[in-house]
Amino acid sequence: MRDSSAKQARILKAAAALFVDHGYEATTLQKVSEKSGAAIGSITHFFTDKSGLAARVYEDVMRELAADARVALRGHATDVEVAVQTLIVACLGWDKKFPNHRRLIRILEPCLEQSRRGRAVERQQELEDVLAEWAAHLPSKHKVAPLSPGELYAVMLAPAMSTETKSSGPRSKVTSVSVDWLSVLTKAALRALEAPKQKAKSASGGTGHRRVAQPDLDDSDLLKRKPRP
Numbered sequence: 001m002r003d004s005s006a007k008q009a010r011i012l013k014a015a016a017a018l019f020v021d022h023g024y025e026a027t028t029l030q031k032v033s034e035k036s037g038a039a040i041g042s043i044t045h046f047f048t049d050k051s052g053l054a055a056r057v058y059e060d061v062m063r064e065l066a067a068d069a070r071v072a073l074r075g076h077a078t079d080v081e082v083a084v085q086t087l088i089v090a091c092l093g094w095d096k097k098f099p100n101h102r103r104l105i106r107i108l109e110p111c112l113e114q115s116r117r118g119r120a121v122e123r124q125q126e127l128e129d130v131l132a133e134w135a136a137h138l139p140s141k142h143k144v145a146p147l148s149p150g151e152l153y154a155v156m157l158a159p160a161m162s163t164e165t166k167s168s169g170p171r172s173k174v175t176s177v178s179v180d181w182l183s184v185l186t187k188a189a190l191r192a193l194e195a196p197k198q199k200a201k202s203a204s205g206g207t208g209h210r211r212v213a214q215p216d217l218d219d220s221d222l223l224k225r226k227p228r229p
Contacts, residue, residue: 024111058108066126073134091160128153144193155192
């Protein structure tokens with residue numbers, strides 16, 4: 001079993017590197033076999049075909065990001081601002097900690113067969129589940145707006161996931177990312193997460209439908225605000 005797991009890990013590592021260097025179409029099972037040292041028969045035994053191999057690489061990428069997000073949120077059960085800021089710092093540092101993960105997501109997501117896409121989407125939802133789990137365990141007086149897991153992802157992680165940043169130094173330091181982006185994204189997320197009583201009343205608009213407030217990213221104070229350590 002240990003040898004089997006090690007062989008699978010070696011195949012996945014080789015496949016991920018080939019997908020990054022050559023793209024999905026140009027990556028063949030023969031190339032994966034040559035790079036990993038595993039026979040093509042072993043690759044198809046574990047992953048069926050190239051699509052199955054790509055889906056597994058994609059799943060592992062999303063699983064690692066979700067696990068890192070969970071670690072970032074751990075220990076911030078009562079301070080929403082610190083939790084949000086810590087999560088965004090972690091996300092902005094993913095390009096350094098996981099240099100090829102976002103590239104792999106972009107390469108593999110469009111190439112997954114329909115039969116594989118369902119599992120990939122489930123893996124993508126792990127990030128949403130991490131946020132929902134964190135929000136659900138907040139003490140009642142620190143509750144955030146009653147957003148769905150998808151909405152939590154949209155205001156807390158999606159903007160940072162789509163932001164290209166240059167990082168330097170340890171990811172544990174707030175100064176390892178652009179202070180401007182960190183301030184903007186943190187403030188925007190906090191605005192969307194606020195859940196005072198007056199907001200709940202105004203959000204209904206008298207129609208019974210809740211509307212998610214759209215954060216204003218143009219405020220000059222966002223770029224002046226220094227993040228909390």
